[in-house]
Amino acid sequence: MQKPNLIGMVNFVSFVIEGAVLIGSAIWLMLPAYLPNNIAAIGGGGTPIDFGKKWTDNKRIFGDGKTIRGFILGVFAGILIGFCQIFAENSGMVPWFFPHSIIAVITLAFGSLLGDMIKSFFKRRKGIERGGEWFLIDQYDFVIGALLLTLLCDPEWMINTMNFSLLITILVITPLLHRTVNIIGYKMGLKKVPW
Template sequence: MLPAYLPNPVAALCGGGAPIDAGRQYRDGRRFFGDGKTWRGLFAGIMAGVAVGVLQIWASGAYDISMLPQQTFLSVALLSVGALLGDLAKSFFKRRLGKERGAKWPIADQYDLVAGAFLLLLVFSPAWLFSEVTLLSFICILILTPLLHRATNIIGYVLKVKEVPW
């Protein structure tokens, strides 16, 4: 899951610049995503996820790491892009509900990246998803994701990258 876990914090760290929605509003009068979703953050996050995934591919070839899922370039790209698309989708619905940037949205805030990553895998590489993500690894993902989400958000808050620690 590293290619899915890494893009969000990197996007927050490297973000800024032009917002993805270019300031446009949806028909409800609210922004599509808001200022926190930028092109620079999106591309930096995807590149970081792909880079760590390529490193995993190399490491699995150089070392015997058969207990981990065998990444492919496609799986790495889908995990990375899907994680950030899941985050964008969550932001879109968050705005529709009238929640401001940084407002808590339990469960959605923690699992948006997992949902986006798995949805893209399901659509574009279902064979990889069902062969490499076992029930045990899926349960581990469900348990570890909120813990990692909380830890990275606290770190981001301490480093002044995030305005709130959640």
């Protein structure tokens, strides 16, 4: 009878734990950017940000899906969750995660919806209507907007916080989380399409 390889089992368990901590860290880090899109979709409606205006190509600038109320609620939710995270980090409740700065929280939340709006602008130029899928761009627009704005406004936090492993983890889990949340929203009747 073969004895179990204890070193192999320990290495496997260690690998799983490190992976779970890395995924948890990535989600925790990006929560102020992940939340605004969902809150904007749920709480949106009302006056469009582009006020119904058209661009020089005679197509809407952003479309009816980007509203003032949705933008304000989304950014507010991202900042609120970020401030809760800062409180938890400073009180030692989550000592293993990376501390957020106030500027990073604001730019992650604001940049998330800014990236989504820029994507919508280009979707309208390409003739993709509201609710139409733009593969991968729909999954990364808010992450790119959030990270770029944060890099511009709080480079010290980005350099001290974001490492290669975290960045790759964010890029891998974001489309999976995005699709899962959108499918749940679609099944609950909160979204018209599952993407």
